[in-house]
Amino acid sequence: MSSRVKSTPENSAAPVKGGGADKAMHEQVYSTLREALIAGQLAPGRALSVRRLAAEFEVSTMPAREAIRRLAAVGALDFTDTRRVTVSQMTEAKLREIKEARVALEPVLSGFALERVEALPREKGRLVKSLEKIDKNLDLAIRRGDVMAYSQLNSEFHFALYRAANANVLLNLVESLWLQFGPFMRVVIGRLGTSCLEDDQHKEIIEAVVEGDSAKLQAAVKADIVHGMQTIELDDNAVD
Amino acid sequence: MSSRVKSTPENSAAPVKGGGADKAMHEQVYSTLREALIAGQLAPGRALSVRRLAAEFEVSTMPAREAIRRLAAVGALDFTDTRRVTVSQMTEAKLREIKEARVALEPVLSGFALERVEALPREKGRLVKSLEKIDKNLDLAIRRGDVMAYSQLNSEFHFALYRAANANVLLNLVESLWLQFGPFMRVVIGRLGTSCLEDDQHKEIIEAVVEGDSAKLQAAVKADIVHGMQTIELDDNAVD
DNA sequence: TCTTTTAACTTGTGATCACATTTTTCGCAA
DNA sequence: TTGCGAAAAATGTGATCACAAGTTAAAAGA
Numbered sequence: 033m034s035s036r037v038k039s040t041p042e043n044s045a046a047p048v049k050g051g052g053a054d055k056a057m058h059e060q061v062y063s064t065l066r067e068a069l070i071a072g073q074l075a076p077g078r079a080l081s082v083r084r085l086a087a088e089f090e091v092s093t094m095p096a097r098e099a100i101r102r103l104a105a106v107g108a109l110d111f112t113d114t115r116r117v118t119v120s121q122m123t124e125a126k127l128r129e130i131k132e133a134r135v136a137l138e139p140v141l142s143g144f145a146l147e148r149v150e151a152l153p154r155e156k157g158r159l160v161k162s163l164e165k166i167d168k169n170l171d172l173a174i175r176r177g178d179v180m181a182y183s184q185l186n187s188e189f190h191f192a193l194y195r196a197a198n199a200n201v202l203l204n205l206v207e208s209l210w211l212q213f214g215p216f217m218r219v220v221i222g223r224l225g226t227s228c229l230e231d232d233q234h235k236e237i238i239e240a241v242v243e244g245d246s247a248k249l250q251a252a253v254k255a256d257i258v259h260g261m262q263t264i265e266l267d268d269n270a271v272d
Numbered sequence: 273m274s275s276r277v278k279s280t281p282e283n284s285a286a287p288v289k290g291g292g293a294d295k296a297m298h299e300q301v302y303s304t305l306r307e308a309l310i311a312g313q314l315a316p317g318r319a320l321s322v323r324r325l326a327a328e329f330e331v332s333t334m335p336a337r338e339a340i341r342r343l344a345a346v347g348a349l350d351f352t353d354t355r356r357v358t359v360s361q362m363t364e365a366k367l368r369e370i371k372e373a374r375v376a377l378e379p380v381l382s383g384f385a386l387e388r389v390e391a392l393p394r395e396k397g398r399l400v401k402s403l404e405k406i407d408k409n410l411d412l413a414i415r416r417g418d419v420m421a422y423s424q425l426n427s428e429f430h431f432a433l434y435r436a437a438n439a440n441v442l443l444n445l446v447e448s449l450w451l452q453f454g455p456f457m458r459v460v461i462g463r464l465g466t467s468c469l470e471d472d473q474h475k476e477i478i479e480a481v482v483e484g485d486s487a488k489l490q491a492a493v494k495a496d497i498v499h500g501m502q503t504i505e506l507d508d509n510a511v512d
Numbered sequence: 513t514c515t516t517t518t519a520a521c522t523t524g525t526g527a528t529c530a531c532a533t534t535t536t537t538c539g540c541a542a
Numbered sequence: 543t544t545g546c547g548a549a550a551a552a553t554g555t556g557a558t559c560a561c562a563a564g565t566t567a568a569a570a571g572a
Contacts, residue, residue, distance in 0.1 A: 056525070081553060092527045097554085098341050105345035107444055114534060129384075129441040136376040144369075199368040201452065204347060205445050212441065216565050296555070321523060334555045337524085352562060355524050 039246060041054050050095040058095035061085065062102055065179050069119070070210045071107050072218020078119045080109065106204075108211035122216040130213050138190070138257060139250035142202075142237075144197035145156040146246050160242055166192060167234045174226045183218050183227055193241070213264075220264045228263050231257055273440045299326065302342055309348050309359070312458020318359045320349065325419060333359055334382035345383040346444075348451035371501040378434070378497060379490035380453050382477075385437035386486050399436050400482055407474045414466045417422040425487050429474060433481070433493075437469075443455055462503045470504050472496055 055226065065085075068074050084095040100117055103109045109202035110120045149156035166248060173181035194203055204268045233256035305325075308314050325336040340357055343349045348361045389396035406429045412422035427450060434443055463467065473496035482491035 057527080082555095083553070089484055094526050094528095098337075098525090101338050101341050102345040105342040107441060111554090116534080117554085124440055125439070129439050132380050132384075133377065133442055133445060136380055137373065140372050144372075199369050201347065201366055201449075204375060205448070207442075208445070230275055270291070297556080322525095323523070334556050334558095338555090351524090357524080358562080 056095070057089075058098040058102075061089050061091065061095050061099035064089075065099055065103060066108075066207075066211065069103070070187045070207075070214040071180070072214050072216075072221075073180075074119045074215050075219060076119050076121050076215045078215075080117045080119070082117075082138055088142070089153050090255050103211065106148065106208035106211060108208070119214055119215050122213065127213070127216075127261070127265065131257070131265075133208070133209055134257045134261070137202060137209070138194070140254045141194050141199060141202045141206060142249050142253045144199050144202065145193050145195075145248050146241060146244065146249050148198055149196050149241070150244050155182075155196065156241070159192065160238065162192050163189060163234075163238050163241065167238065171231075174229055177226050179218065179222045179226060182221065182229065183214070193237070197215050217260075217264060224263070231261065296335070297329075297331050298342075301329050301331065301335050301339035303340055304350075305343060306451065307446075309343070310427045310447075310454040311420070312361045312454045312461075313420075314455050315459060316359050316361050318455075320357045320359070321454055322357075337506050343451070346448035346451060349447070357383075357453070358457050360452055362453065367453070367456075367501070367505065370449050371497070371505075373449055373499045374446070374501070377442060377449070378430070379493045381434050381439060381442045381446060382484050382493045383439050384439045384442065384482065385433050385435075385491050386481060386491050388479070390484050393438065395483070399432065400478065402432050403429060403474075403478050403481065407478065409474075410474065413416065414469055414482045417466050419458065419462045419466060421487040422469065423454070423463065433477070439458055457500075457504060464503070469500075 046061075065074075080100060082093050082096045082100060085100065086093045104117070105110060108120060110118050113120060122242060145159075149159050166185055170182065170185045170189060173185055192209075194206060197203070231241065235251040236252035236258065239247060240246075240252055305314075314320075315319060320340060322336045324331045325340065328358050329336065340349060344351060344357070348360060350358050352358060374461060385399075388424075389399055406425055410422065410425045413425055430450075432447060437443070473492040476492035477489060477496065480486075480492055
């Protein structure tokens with residue numbers, strides 16, 4: 033939440049406006065915010081405001097508005113009854129929905145990913161190496177008890193796999209789910225400590241990819257989700 | 273696409289701005305556009321523009337922008353490489369993804385709906401009556417060959433069921449899928465005629481709800497989706 | 513008649529201002 | 543110290559303008 037976007041020098045002094053930059057500014061605000069949410073860097077219930085966001089990114093209010101609107105459209109942000117914008121709170125019912133949706137979608141997406149890399153050996157090699165590297169750092173983060181690094185790396189691990197599917201419709205659905213439970217998960221893990229995360233299914237996931245075994249992969253992904261979500265559910269103080 | 277939003281009389285003459293209305297104007301623009309997309313009233317590839325939309329709804333460009341941005345966020349609209357906004361085109365790969373996602377999500381959502389109405393008999397009665405009425409009109413539309421009415425009523429039928437689940441996370445995911453294939457489906461049905469739609473699973477769906485049989489309901493919903501999507505896939509000229 | 517160039521128009525994006533509410537802050541009294 | 547109420551600051555939303563880039567239409571040349 034403290035990163036800076038290239039503040040086009042024209043903005044401050046002269047009122048030279050227009051497209052200018054190589055990428056739309058609202059896009060940059062959006063991406064940064066999205067990463068922060070998925071990695072759990074923004075606490076549930078935290079209030080955002082158009083003007084504060086704009087100031088932080090050193091842009092006008094317009095890009096901030098559009099980024100907020102976009103995140104709200106996928107359920108990551110909530111507009112309260114009084115028109116206030118906050119990071120979505122979790123409820124028990126919502127958590128159940130997210131779990132069911134993840135279980136329904138992510139194994140399918142994993143299957144697509146495997147199907148695709150099986151046809152592209154070089155890409156498969158890159159994917160496996162990437163997953164192994166992330167998982168190694170993940171283990172270190174867990175042992176270190178580094179919740180922040182864990183959240184970041186865990187999402188990186190899953191999305192490295194999912195992105196390999198080259199299936200944007202499914203990817204967007206899954207991403208919207210992660211945007212919704214990311215902030216909450218981070219809070220729970222922070223409370224429980226990383227020790228509860230030691231027995232994930234990442235090794236099995238990598239194995240299944242290497243072996244090209246789709247059934248095994250989907251089962252491992254599902255198990256990983258179920259285990260992770262159960263860990264959260266068990267913390268009864270989690271939902272307020 | 274020709275409906276009007278209450279044009280607050282203050283807007284035209286005096287520059288009295290601000291919240292004013294009871295509901296945000298961008299929300300109204302969004303809802304209208306969403307309904308039009310799901311019902312297939314906007315053809316794939318059709319170009320939208322902020323200013324034209326604003327003119328049509330008799331609002332300024334701001335509410336139109338936000339509505340467009342929001343629909344783009346869920347994949348209903350595309351921003352082309354040259355910053356043009358169009359109704360999303362369909363591709364073969366995308367259609368496959370949508371089918372898989374629908375098969376994965378909509379039976380689950382149906383199960384949630386049944387589970388909920390089983391606990392609320394009055395609501396269950398209302399739901400069944402509502403479904404029966406819509407299905408009756410649906411049959412008439414099919415016999416009449418009225419593609420427009422069919423698209424409208426078919427979405428009403430499914431969402432009447434889905435809304436009963438009171439599960440907004442899942443509902444939003446499913447809605448985003450319908451927003452993406454609605455325009456395309458309408459084109460295909462328009463080409464094939466409504467005769468190919470005679471053997472849907474709506475009767476079985478209603479039956480299963482009445483009987484409170486979740487397995488039967490989910491199977492019927494899945495069959496309805498698979499059948500509907502296969503109808504589309506078979507039309508090889510459909511995807512351009 | 514067909515191609516090419518140029519001018520007019522349209523469009524998305526960013527900036528800025530206005531207004532009605534909501535939220536916070538601060539001083540005063542009990 | 544604790545409530546309470548009014549002033550002050552902040553916020554979402556809508557309107558409007560500016561600018562650069564894209565699209566379309568027209569005009570000019572072959």
